[in-house]
Amino acid sequence: MTLKAVVTGCGSYLPPDVMTNHDLSAIVETSDEWIRERTGIRERHIAGDDQRTSDLGVEAAKKALAAAGRSPADVDLIIVATTTPDLTFPSTAAIIQAKLGAPAATAFDIQAVCTGFVYAVGTAQKFLASGQHKCALVIGAETFSRILDWSDRTTCVLFGDGAGAFIIEAMDEGDANGRGIMASFLRCDGRMADLLYVDGGVSATQTTGHVRMQGNKVFREAIERISAAMLAVAEEAKVDPRSIDWFVPHQANERIIHGVVKKLDLRPDQVISTIARHGNTSAASIPLAFCEGVEDGRIKRGDLVMLEGMGGGLTWGAALLRV
Ligand code: UT7
Numbered sequence: 001m002t003l004k005a006v007v008t009g010c011g012s013y014l015p016p017d018v019m020t021n022h023d024l025s026a027i028v029e030t031s032d033e034w035i036r037e038r039t040g041i042r043e044r045h046i047a048g049d050d051q052r053t054s055d056l057g058v059e060a061a062k063k064a065l066a067a068a069g070r071s072p073a074d075v076d077l078i079i080v081a082t083t084t085p086d087l088t089f090p091s092t093a094a095i096i097q098a099k100l101g102a103p104a105a106t107a108f109d110i111q112a113v114c115t116g117f118v119y120a121v122g123t124a125q126k127f128l129a130s131g132q133h134k135c136a137l138v139i140g141a142e143t144f145s146r147i148l149d150w151s152d153r154t155t156c157v158l159f160g161d162g163a164g165a166f167i168i169e170a171m172d173e174g175d176a177n178g179r180g181i182m183a184s185f186l187r188c189d190g191r192m193a194d195l196l197y198v199d200g201g202v203s204a205t206q207t208t209g210h211v212r213m214q215g216n217k218v219f220r221e222a223i224e225r226i227s228a229a230m231l232a233v234a235e236e237a238k239v240d241p242r243s244i245d246w247f248v249p250h251q252a253n254e255r256i257i258h259g260v261v262k263k264l265d266l267r268p269d270q271v272i273s274t275i276a277r278h279g280n281t282s283a284a285s286i287p288l289a290f291c292e293g294v295e296d297g298r299i300k301r302g303d304l305v306m307l308e309g310m311g312g313g314l315t316w317g318a319a320l321l322r323v
Pocket of ligand 1: 029030031034035038114153154155157217218222251252253256280311312
C-alpha cells in the first residue's frame with residue numbers, strides 16, 4: 001500500500017500590532033520609499049510582549065485543526081519550524097503539544113531558518129509515508145522581532161512576526177485521488193553560514209544575539225538556488241513547472257520572487273504574495289501566504305501548488321503538492 005501525505009487543512013495567525021515603514025523611519029535612517037522599492041514591504045506585524053512563538057503557533061494550529069475537521073487528540077506528529085523558540089529547551093513543539101493538549105504526538109522543532117517550513121513539510125511527508133504516523137501538525141512560527149538589532153537598518157526593516165500551520169494526513173494512494181505532497185527538495189551549504197546568521201547562541205556566547213546579514217550576497221544566491229530546487233521537484237513529480245496553479249514562495253523580497261517567476265517562465269498572477277503586509281516572517285511566511293490563498297478562494301481542492309524557501313545556512317528547498 002502506498003501512502004500519500006495530504007494537506008487537509010491550514011490556519012494562520014498574525015499578532016494584532018502593525019509596524020509600518022513610516023514607523024520604522026522614526027527609529028532608523030530609512031524611508032518608506034526605499035523599503036518598498038528594494039523589498040516590496042509596506043508593513044509587518046509585531047508580537048506583543050506577552051506573546052511567545054508558541055502562542056502564535058497554537059492560534060494557527062487551532063485554525064488548521066478546525067479546517068481539517070480534526071481535534072488535537074488526532075495529532076500524532078508535531079513539527080515546528082522556528083528560529084525564535086520560546087526557550088533553548090524544551091522544543092517549541094513540546095510547549096505547543098502541551099498547550100493544545102495533543103498527548104499522543106511525537107514533537108520536535110526543525111531549525112532551517114527561512115527554509116524551515118519546507119524542511120518541516122518534507123520531513124512530515126517522509127514520516128507519514130512510512131505508515132508510522134497518520135496525522136501531522138506542521139507549524140512555521142516566529143517572533144523574529146525579538147532577534148532584530150533595531151539600530152541596524154539593513155535588517156530591522158525586513159522581518160515580521162506570525163505563524164501558519166498545515167494538517168497533513170496519511171492517505172492510501174487510491175483514496176488520495178492524486179492529492180498529496182508529490183516531491184520535496186531540501187539543501188544546505190554551510191560554507192555560506194556567514195552571509196546570514198545570529199551573532200549569539202547558547203554554546204558560543206550564552207546570549208541570544210541579533211540577526212546579521214550580507215543582504216546583497218544572499219540576494220545573489222537566491223534566484224539561482226530557488227529556481228533549481230523548484231525545477232528539481234517538478235522533474236521528480238514529472239510536471240512542467242509552468243503548469244502549476246499557484247506559486248507560494250518564501251516572502252523575503254519581491255524582487256527575488258519576480259526574478260524566479262521570470263527565470264521559470266511563470267506568470268505573475270500565479271504568485272501568492274503577502275510580503276507587502278507581512279514582511280519576511282521566516283519559517284511562517286509560506287503557510288501564512290498559503291492560508292491566505294485558501295481563505296480568499298484562490299487555492300482550491302485539486303490545485304497544484306509549489307512552495308519554496310531560502311534562508312540562513314544557507315538552506316534552500318522546494319515542495320510540490322496537489323491540494
Ligand atoms: O529570508 C532569508 C533570505 N534573505 C533574503 O533573501 C534577503 C536577500 N537580500 C535582500 O533582499 C536585499 O539584499 C536587501 C533588501 C536586504 C537589500 O537590498 P539591496 O538592493 O541588496 O541593497 P544593498 O544591501 O546593496 O544596499 C544598498 C544601499 C546601501 O547604501 P550605499 O552603501 O549604497 O550608500 C545601504 O546602506 O542601501 C542602503 N540601505 C538602506 N537605505 C535605506 C540598506 N538598508 C537600508 C534601509 N534604508 N533600510
